[in-house]
Amino acid sequence: MEPYGGGDGRVRWVTPEWLMDNMDEVKIVDCQPNIHDYIFEHIPGAVYLNEGLFREPRGMAPAMYIPEGAVELIFHQAGIEDLPTVVYTGPGEVKGWDDGLEQTMLAYSLARFGHRNVLVLNGGLPEWKKAGGDVTKVFPEVEESDFSAETQKDFYIEYPEFKKIKDHDDVLVLDARPREVYEGQGPWIKPGHIPGAVNLPWASLMDDENKTLLKPEEEILELLEAAGASEDKTIIRSCGTGREATNEFILFKWYLGYPDVRIYEGSFTEWTQIEDNPTVTGPDPY
Structure with missing residues (x-):
């Protein structure tokens, strides 16, 4: 099944089976609620990126989005590029802090700052494992990118x-x-x-x-x-x-x-x- 969704296609959904068939064609981003959850298990090749990095206090509001310049530094260090980027979360096996919103928060944050090819893994890590997908404790080597953020x-x-x-x-x-x-x-x-x-x-x-x-x-x-x-x-x-x-x-x-x-x-x-x-x-x- 190909990536699916409507609108302008900046964010679409994929199945675990699609990801298994396209591992070499995509960037994979793990946004489990805590770094220890990622350390415990993640999809092979996935880089860790926590959703909390994208908000800070502004005025009377304690959790508003950070400026483009700060976002670019985060994207660069995480190797984010404007190529198909799969985001997923999991049940927080180590800390148990999950609520399932991590991957929609990150998908929105990527699109909000100009990423045009975000893929949400429908069902996250549980569906990946249910479909027979591998998990690992090995971390990929991350190459710095030059992504240019543009607030939508x-x-x-x-x-x-x-x-x-x-x-x-x-x-x-x-x-x-x-x-x-x-x-x-x-x-x-x-x-x-x-x-x-x-x-x-x-x-x-x-x-x-x-x-x-x-x-x-x-x-x-x-x-x-x-x-x-x-x-x-x-x-x-x-x-x-x-x-x-x-x-x-x-x-x-x-x-x-x-x-x-x-x-x-x-x-x-x-x-x-x-x-x-x-x-x-x-x-x-x-």
Whole structure:
């Protein structure tokens, strides 16, 4: 099965079997939650790159994306080039810190800074091993690259514009957090959710046992229809810090090919730090 997906093809999905047949044609990036997980086992040839490298404090928001210059240094050291690059994560065998979002976070980060050929391993390391793929403790020798980062500003929306358009009739804000924190109190200074945001938990779109494996497309489409996520709307993805939203952003934009999708990267964390901003508790958007 060839790489699959929609949109402009910057991010696509591949099966373990496809990767086995194309190992010599791709760059492989392991983004398991901790370096010790990678040391314990990884796909042969995979270089380790932690998703946390790409965010830092800015203003009142504690986890915003670093500038292009800093990204380039990271990409150079990791040998990232604009060639087919497979990203995957695993269950965190050593530390147990995984939640399945590492690979969508890294896939988004690569695309956000100008990579045009990102391949997500559907099902991650568990599906790779289930299909009979080898794992190793041997590290590849990494050659420094000269990748030029270019921020894709049309992928995200910043606070002033978000606040201005979020309640327009042709805009749908989807909150990717679990239902219990959407409706009630999470770790944030305020409870609930941004007024108008509809809850679509990211994990509901993934396999019940493996949160790196997409559910069948017909099940995904049923969930999207129930949330009112039609292709004629601007779909703004939000969550806690913009991380959970990466799962749904790449799914909407590149798996299903929705024409107008963006991430509010500051998400609920930034929204709630602004004193005058209200929040809503309970199951209803408003």
